Amino acid sequence: MRYEHSIERSTELLRAALPLMSRQQSALHPISYAVWYEYVCGGNPSLREAVDAQLAQHQALDEVRTRELFTRHIAEIDPGTAQRVSDGFSRVLTGMAESAALAGDQTARFGDSLSRLSADLLVEHDPGSTLLALQDSTRDMQSAMARLQQRLAESQREILQLRDEVRQARQDSLIDSLTGLANRRAFDERMQQWAGGDGPPHAGADPHAFLMLADIDHFKRVNDTYGHAFGDQVIKAVAQVLQQFMPGGGLAARIGGEEFALLMPAADAQQARDLAEQVRRRIAGSRIRRQGRADEAIERITVSLGLTRCRPGDSAAAVIDRADQALYQSKQGGRDRVTLLAA
Numbered sequence: 388m389r390y391e392h393s394i395e396r397s398t399e400l401l402r403a404a405l406p407l408m409s410r411q412q413s414a415l416h417p418i419s420y421a422v423w424y425e426y427v428c429g430g431n432p433s434l435r436e437a438v439d440a441q442l443a444q445h446q447a448l449d450e451v452r453t454r455e456l457f458t459r460h461i462a463e464i465d466p467g468t469a470q471r472v473s474d475g476f477s478r479v480l481t482g483m484a485e486s487a488a489l490a491g492d493q494t495a496r497f498g499d500s501l502s503r504l505s506a507d508l509l510v511e512h513d514p515g516s517t518l519l520a521l522q523d524s525t526r527d528m529q530s531a532m533a534r535l536q537q538r539l540a541e542s543q544r545e546i547l548q549l550r551d552e553v554r555q556a557r558q559d560s561l562i563d564s565l566t567g568l569a570n571r572r573a574f575d576e577r578m579q580q581w582a583g584g585d586g587p588p589h590a591g592a593d594p595h596a597f598l599m600l601a602d603i604d605h606f607k608r609v610n611d612t613y614g615h616a617f618g619d620q621v622i623k624a625v626a627q628v629l630q631q632f633m634p635g636g637g638l639a640a641r642i643g644g645e646e647f648a649l650l651m652p653a654a655d656a657q658q659a660r661d662l663a664e665q666v667r668r669r670i671a672g673s674r675i676r677r678q679g680r681a682d683e684a685i686e687r688i689t690v691s692l693g694l695t696r697c698r699p700g701d702s703a704a705a706v707i708d709r710a711d712q713a714l715y716q717s718k719q720g721g722r723d724r725v726t727l728l729a730a
């Protein structure tokens with residue numbers, strides 16, 4: 388998801404963020420602004436939860452905590468992007484401060500000239516020339532205000548662009564670059580959301596959530612026999628199958644070198660097992676060919692799968708541990724099989 392806030396919306400967010408920011412112990416700078424902007428816009432649940440927990444203890448955010456929140460929930464992006472965004476905020480805020488100061492000076496000058504003109508009127512100067520001078524001052528004031536408006540509009544555009552960059556970089560940081568599946572961090576976040584009491588992510592549609600772990604069998608041998616590049620090709624092929632079978636509301640992730648997870652809603656254990664069996668069969672039945680060597684026979688690629696139900700009340704770690712035990716049993720039992728460990 389990308390930020391698509393209108394100028395009006397980002398102004399609203401700016402207005403909402405600034406008072407919250409100023410109540411904290413941290414200085415007002417681009418990093419604290421980013422934290423509070425994310426907080427008020429509501430698109431960053433983990434940040435919101437962390438800030439709310441802090442505020443619930445009536446603790447204002449100090450410098451150290453603010454930077455921690457930024458690093459953990461916003462800047463988990465490459466340092467180059469983080470630096471660019473930070474520089475961008477500095478620029479935008481400095482520009483806004485300069486514009487406001489300019490407008491302030493101009494307003495003060497306007498006030499002075501009004502006082503002078505009213506004094507002139509009182510001492511019977513030529514009223515025509517006084518009115519002309521008044522007209523000039525008003526025109527100056529109008530153009531200062533127009534410049535201010537333009538600067539603010541430019542600043543807002545720049546903020547939107549920077550927000551887009553942060554969101555995009557964060558999005559990228561949740562994707563596994565080899566397969567395009569969710570990565571370990573995205574998987575952990577989703578599991579935490581569920582274990583944190585929000586209910587399974589797909590609870591609205593189906594209260595039954597299952598976790599399936601899959602591990603490619605004898606993958607070291609595949610790498611050793613056909614090379615690392617072919618190993619990568621196998622990983623991608625397995626990922627594609629998981630993606631194909633992922634039910635709506637589920638999450639398919641690559642959580643280790645040759646280990647995958649599928650978080651899925653299913654009506655009951657039988658349905659979850661059927662889906663895992665389909666995944667297993669599809670992979671075992673695939674013919675993955677080496678690029679440029681279409682005729683070469685490759686040994687069958689298989690996966691072992693461990694499946695368990697995610698029960699309300701379970702911690703994320705407990706569910707993963709149970710699925711891991713089920714996977715281990717599949718390996719011990721001869722591989723290329725599904726084991727369901729009842730909760």
Ligand SMILES: Nc1nc2c(ncn2[C@@H]2O[C@H](COP(=O)(O)OP(=O)(O)OP(=O)(O)O)[C@@H](O)[C@H]2O)c(=O)[nH]1
Nearest residue numbers: 602603604605606607608610615616618619644645
């Ligand atoms: N090509 C490739 N290989 C990887 C990647 N990540 C991990 N590996 C390899 O995956 C292999 C995993 O091997 P093991 O954990 O020993 O297990 P295995 O050979 O799959 O055997 P079982 O799991 O017991 O069936 C190691 O050789 C790693 O080097 C990757 O991104 N690409």
